[in-house]
Amino acid sequence: MVVRGYGRDLIAGIVLTTLLVPQGMAYAELAGLPAITGLYTSILCLLAYAIVGPSKVLVLGPDSSLGPMIAAVILPIVASGGDPGRAVALASMLALLVGVMMTVAAVAKLGFVADLLSHPTQLGYVNGLAVTILIGQLPKLFGFSVDGDGLFAEAAGFVRGVANGETVPAALAVGGLGLLVILLLGRFAPRVPGILLVVVGAILAVPAFGLTERGVQVIGALPRGFPPFTLPSASWADLGLLAVGALGITLVSVTDTISTASAFAARTGQEVHGNREMLGIGAANLSAAFFQGFPVSTSGSRTAVAFRAGARTKLTGLVGAAAITLLLVLAPGLLRNLPQPVLAAVVIAASLSLADVPGMRRLWRQRRVEFALAAAAFLGVALLGVLPGIGVAVGLSALNVFRRAWWPYRTVLGRPDGINGYHDVRDFPGAAAVPGMTIFRFDAPLIFANARTFREEVRALARAEPKPRWIVVAAEPITDIDTTAADMLEELDEELNAAGISLVFAELKSPVREKIDRYKLTRTIDPAHFYPTVEDAVSSLREDVR
Known part of the structure; x- marks a missing residue:
C-alpha cells in the first residue's frame, strides 16, 4: 500500500533526475564552475529542502537566472584563466552568505522583500538575462570561446570568431541539432524528456562519429563518489564583493521561489509561507556551501516537470538526490563523452524559456509607463551587467512606488x-x-x-x-x-x-x-x-x- 501510494513520487523522482543531471552541469559551467559542482549542489539542496522546506512539490537546484550572477561575482576575482579550485571556494562562500542572509531574513520575517521587484521590472530584468545568457553561450555552441566583458563585447567577439572561421562544424552540428530537438519536443511534445534524449544521443554520437577527433570538446570523466565536506573560504578583501552579490542573488531567489510557490500552491491546495520558504532556501544554500556547491533557487520548469510526472510529496526530491549520488558512486564515467556544445544547447533552451516577449508587448498595450520600466531594467542588464542590472531593477521598482506617491491621482x-x-x-x-x-x-x-x-x-x-x-x-x-x-x-x-x-x-x-x-x-x-x-x-x- 505504501509503495503504491508513493509510486508516482518515485517515478517523478527518476524523471526529475534526467533533467537535474544535464541542467545541473550546464548551469554550473554557466556560473564559471566545473560541471561536477552542479551535481554536488543538486544533491545537497534537494536533501536540505526536503527536510526544512514547507512545499511538497517545489524543486530547488542550480538555476539559469542565478548562473550569470554567480559568474559576475566570482570571475572578476578569480580573473581569466584562474584557478578553478579558487572559483569553487568563492562560489561556496557565496552560497554560505546567501544561506545566512536567507535564514536571517526568515527569522526576522522579511518575506515581503520579494515585493522589491515589481512585475514589469522583473520582466525586463529576466528578458535582459535571457539575452545575456544566449549571447554568452553561442560561442560554446559553435565550438570556440571568446574573451569579452559584457554583452556587447561578447557579441562582437562571437561575430569576429564566426567571421574568422573559428567555428567547429561538428560542434555546431551536435549542439545545433540538440537545441533544435529540445525546442521542438518542448513545443510539440512537452511530456517527452527532450533533454534526456539529446544528452543520451550526443553521448552515443561522440564515439560513433569520432566527434572528439573532429574538435568537439567533452566534459571528461567526473570524480567518483559523494561530494567531500569542504569549508568555504575567501579573503577579507573578497568578502565585500561576495556580500553584494549574495544580496542580489538572495533577492532574485526569494522572488522566484515565492512566485513559483504561489503558482503551484493553487494546484496542490497548500498555502504559501514566504518566511518558511526563505528558511528552506537558506538551508539548501547552507548545505550546498559545505560540499563544494554554489547558490541555488527554485526552478519553475523542473518543478513543473516533476509535478506533471506525478510528484506530490517531498519523496520526489529525495529520489532525485539519491539517483544523482548513485550515478557519481557507481557510474561517474557514464557522462564523460557528453559534448560541451550540448550543455550550451541546454542553457540556451533555458534562456529562451526565460524570455517573455509577449509580456513586454502586453505592457506596451496596457501601460506605457510600466513598459518603460521594463525596458529600462532590460537595458540595465544589457548595458551594465547582471549584478548592476538587478540593482537597476530594484531601484526602478522603488522609484515607481515613489512616483505614484509623489504625483498621485x-x-x-x-x-x-x-x-x-x-x-x-x-x-x-x-x-x-x-x-x-x-x-x-x-x-x-x-x-x-x-x-x-x-x-x-x-x-x-x-x-x-x-x-x-x-x-x-x-x-x-x-x-x-x-x-x-x-x-x-x-x-x-x-x-x-x-x-x-x-x-x-x-x-x-x-x-x-x-x-x-x-x-x-x-x-x-x-x-x-x-x-x-x-x-x-x-x-x-x-x-x-x-
Missing part, C-alpha cells in the same frame, strides 16, 4: 444626475457642484513627497470663481499623514482661514484622525470640520447657509 467630485453620491467630474463632466463647496479627492497617503502637490492643488481650488466657502477633502484614500504634511496642513488652513475659506475633511480613517489629534492640528482646523461622509459635510454646509 487627484480630482474634484460632483453629483451626477440620477446617481447617488459624489463622483469624479472627469468621468461625469456634467456632475453638479455643491454651491459654496469644492470636494477634492487626493488618492495617496499625505507625506513629505506630495505635501507640496496637495497644497498647490488646494490653493488653485481656493482661487477659483465663484470662491468656495468650504474645501472638503474626500479623505478616504488618504491612509497616512506624516509630520511634514501635518505642518503643511496647519499653514494651509491658516492661509485659507485668512481668505474666508474653511478646510474640511470627510471620510477620514480613524488611525489617520488619531495622528491629526496627536499632531494637534485641531488648534487651527475646526474640530467640527471632520465628517464621517461627504454627504454629512454637504448637509452641514447647507444648514449653515440657512
